[in-house]
Amino acid sequence: MQNEEYLRYKNLVDEHILYFLPDIDHKSITLTEAMTYSLKAGGKMLRSVLLLAACDFCGGDEKTALPYACAIEYIHTYSLIHDDLPAMDNDDLRRGMPTNHKVFGEAMAILAGDGLLTSAFEAMNKDMLLYFDNVDLLKRRVRAAYEISKGAGCRGMIAGQVADVEAENKQCTREILDYIHLNKTAALIKAAVRAGAYLGGCDKKMLEDLDAYAENIGLAFQIVDDILDVSGSEAELGKRVGSDEANQKATYPCRYGLEESKKKANELTENAKHALADYYDNAEFFIKLADELASRIK
Numbered sequence: 001m002q003n004e005e006y007l008r009y010k011n012l013v014d015e016h017i018l019y020f021l022p023d024i025d026h027k028s029i030t031l032t033e034a035m036t037y038s039l040k041a042g043g044k045m046l047r048s049v050l051l052l053a054a055c056d057f058c059g060g061d062e063k064t065a066l067p068y069a070c071a072i073e074y075i076h077t078y079s080l081i082h083d084d085l086p087a088m089d090n091d092d093l094r095r096g097m098p099t100n101h102k103v104f105g106e107a108m109a110i111l112a113g114d115g116l117l118t119s120a121f122e123a124m125n126k127d128m129l130l131y132f133d134n135v136d137l138l139k140r141r142v143r144a145a146y147e148i149s150k151g152a153g154c155r156g157m158i159a160g161q162v163a164d165v166e167a168e169n170k171q172c173t174r175e176i177l178d179y180i181h182l183n184k185t186a187a188l189i190k191a192a193v194r195a196g197a198y199l200g201g202c203d204k205k206m207l208e209d210l211d212a213y214a215e216n217i218g219l220a221f222q223i224v225d226d227i228l229d230v231s232g233s234e235a236e237l238g239k240r241v242g243s244d245e246a247n248q249k250a251t252y253p254c255r256y257g258l259e260e261s262k263k264k265a266n267e268l269t270e271n272a273k274h275a276l277a278d279y280y281d282n283a284e285f286f287i288k289l290a291d292e293l294a295s296r297i298k
């Protein structure tokens, strides 16, 4: 994502990503190191950028949205650390670097993930009391914290991960596949956009339109990620589709092949752009971003 506006939001998050972490007892220096290691490992910061952009789009002040932007990045980072653990995906590399448990050990990686998750709630709630004399702003902040908690939780990302774990080595229906993507990936992306919209003071229509946009790019994002993950040649994938190996993964490319998956990703991208068509140039950032995310497979 190279566009100027994206990089401006991303830099803002980058500059503040450690600022909203709690001061940790000096005895827990390893915990701080483990949390910082993954936070600074060079992710795209997509969810936090979307949160800030949605806040701007709805007329809010992006500075007041910063703790929420960093909080959602803490949650995303924790999910990656835990997903890489031997009990889950058992990955050695993440973002081109050794995974957290490879550097700090399994126990510390679990704790670093826990530390990041709980720090997210601390960051979102820390200054809440300062807003008691401004009920409108207070409501927006409470709502944003709720959206993020819900998207990350048992009706969102965790539910998707559970369904993914349970689908392993089984044939799953398209309905289950969509459920996994909608929750494992799209739920946190939707939460970012909805939280930003609330913080910015959205009206009902803006919220609905942004929600539709986020759901479509969220689903497209996972399909694109799975296409990139396959990385083998199309011919190779063609051979694997329908094979036992291919059927072990609950992904679009493994179930339906590359061409069908690309078509689906492009269709979702067009749906996302269409959801914001009423806003013309004001939605330019979001339209460009949808195209950029999809162009990773072109």
Ligand code: GRG
Binding pocket: 042, 043, 044, 045, 046, 078, 079, 080, 082, 083, 088, 095, 157, 158, 161, 184, 185, 221, 222, 225
């Ligand atoms: C709570 C253990 C646990 C898991 C939750 C998020 C998740 C489910 C698992 C992570 C693995 C995975 C493939 C998730 C799908 C979402 C996704 C494509 C994550 C990668 O997001 P990017 O590309 O990552 O935004 P960067 O590195 O750019 O931050």
